Amino acid sequence: MRELEVASHFPDLSWRWYNDIPLLKGIYHFKTEYRGVPLQDSFNLEFNFPVDYPDKPPLVRELDNKIPALFHRNPDGYLCLCTPVEQHLTFLQEPTLESFILNLLNPYLISWLWYDSFSEMPWGERRHGSMGLVESYRDLLKLKDIRHTISFMLEYVRNKIHHKESCPCGSGLSFKKCHGNIVSKYENSLPKGQLIYDFVYIVGGLNEKYFN
Numbered sequence: 235m236r237e238l239e240v241a242s243h244f245p246d247l248s249w250r251w252y253n254d255i256p257l258l259k260g261i262y263h264f265k266t267e268y269r270g271v272p273l274q275d276s277f278n279l280e281f282n283f284p285v286d287y288p289d290k291p292p293l294v295r296e297l298d299n300k301i302p303a304l305f306h307r308n309p310d311g312y313l314c315l316c317t318p319v320e321q322h323l324t325f326l327q328e329p330t331l332e333s334f335i336l337n338l339l340n341p342y343l344i345s346w347l348w349y350d351s352f353s354e355m356p357w358g359e360r361r362h363g364s365m366g367l368v369e370s371y372r373d374l375l376k377l378k379d380i381r382h383t384i385s386f387m388l389e390y391v392r393n394k395i396h397h398k399e400s401c402p403c404g405s406g407l408s409f410k411k412c413h414g415n416i417v418s419k420y421e422n423s424l425p426k427g428q429l430i431y432d433f434v435y436i437v438g439g440l441n442e443k444y445f446n
């Protein structure tokens with residue numbers, strides 16, 4: 235298993251088994267440079283692998299609370315590396331432990347170490363819950379605002395988008411000439427079930443704000 239080899243690059247991480255479920259645990263020594271600033275620390279981490287791994291990415295806990303709970307941690311205790319849809323799309327590009335560490339975990343640690351030193355985020359951050367999720371979709375779909383994003387998602391979820399008809403983004407162009415390409419880019423990587431799930435979550439969360 236390739237994941238076992240990857241772990242050997244990190245001598246202080248080791249595999250354990252709990253009820254037939256593999257866990258990768260130990261000290262992760264992280265050292266990098268960002269904008270010319272050396273960043274370095276060691277973290278006591280536990281990687282959990284969901285049963286449908288590698289369809290779904292691993293989940294990571296930081297066991298020593300070096301990173302405070304208020305800094306991007308989910309209510310279930312796992313690190314909030316980014317929004318679920320961004321995590322899904324990033325991990326899907328190369329669903330391996332190595333790429334997970336490189337493309338999701340390390341950027342998270344950079345943002346923490348940077349924040350810890352300078353009290354600001356090195357790049358933007360997403361809000362938690364439905365706001366962050368809808369902002370992710372807004373950016374993925376290159377839409378203007380949240381309102382357009384929600385109505386766009388609604389039309390998509392209801393199968394109401396037709397190639398020759400006008401694009402639900404409101405540009406006045408046909409869907410084919412407007413958002414058709416962006417949507418087809420994500421069609422294979424974002425299962426419709428996931429989109430519906432996210433849409434329901436977004437609408438549920440924003441209900442008070444936008445629909446009352």
Ligand SMILES: [Zn+2]
Pocket residue numbers: 305306307314315316360361362
């Ligand atoms: Zn977060």
Ligand SMILES: [Zn+2]
Pocket residue numbers: 401402403404405409412413414
């Ligand atoms: Zn459009």
